Amino acid sequence: MALNTLAVGTAGPRIAFLHGLFGQGRNWNQIAKALAGPDGTEAQCLLIDLPDHGRSPWTEEFSFEAYADAVAATLREAAPGETWALVGHSLGGKTAMVVALQHPELVDHLVVVDIAPKDYGSLERFEGYIEEMRSLPLDEIETRADAEERFEEPHPGVKAFLLQNLRSDRSDGRPRWRWQANLDLFAADAARGHESRIAGWPTSVDALPPYEGPVLWIAGGESPYIDPDDSETMRRHFPLTRQLTIKGAGHWVHTDAPEIIVEALRRVLGRDDPD
Structure with missing residues (x-):
């Protein structure tokens, strides 16, 4: 890879x-x-x-x-x-x-x-961030300012850190927004609870x-x-x-x-x- x-x-x-x-x-x-x-x-x-x-x-x-x-x-x-x-x-x-x-x-x-x-136990402390990011309606986003307004994270520093993962690919003159982070993978790992591999140690x-x-x-x-x-x-x-x-x-x-x-x-x- x-x-x-x-x-x-x-x-x-x-x-x-x-x-x-x-x-x-x-x-x-x-x-x-x-x-x-x-x-x-x-x-x-x-x-x-x-x-x-x-x-x-x-x-x-x-x-x-x-x-x-x-x-x-x-x-x-x-x-x-x-x-x-x-x-x-x-x-x-x-x-x-x-x-x-x-x-x-x-x-x-x-x-x-x-x-x-x-092993830190689970990804519980990150689950809220994952859900916030997955719930952002990417198909409705026109600009980064629009994404910042719609994103629900209240802490400005955390919000800026998470939104750095948001990217746009322009097609037909219209931006198409996507997350660069593999949120589905992280969500699946978080769902493992105390068997989380990300929170664990190999x-x-x-x-x-x-x-x-x-x-x-x-x-x-x-x-x-x-x-x-x-x-x-x-x-x-x-x-x-x-x-x-x-x-x-x-x-x-x-x-x-x-x-x-x-x-x-x-x-x-x-x-x-x-x-």
């Missing part, structure tokens, strides 16, 4: 970014531009749309193992024989962990943002050797996604883990504290002094 990517920067160490559920690779664009530097030569960043998101192909059944294989194939195609610092947030963080476990030869540094290698990787490379585990200080008890499981799979908790940041850490994330990633890339 060929995944859609956006390259930022032309030289320097390689770093790839994986987004969370309902996201797209370009959610990391601000961070990538800062790392690449003003002339684009300080880092080579690759922003990846995961399967079922953005402009990447859809799947018929969710699987972290398959997501990880698709990411690995994308990294190999982008830079044959090279290794990457791999950064993943939430859903992308779990995918990045599975990439490191299944394809350790590709990953020289791993950065996991506000997620743990565990037990198949528990039999794999631990990833022996350096791992930076970033947590939002105001986020509920990482508990102290998760450290034991994390270090079982990733023994060289060090944790960074960012005070005041929620689950979308890279949005709440972009300057701190940029500085942390500069250190990962061996650029302690960006000047």
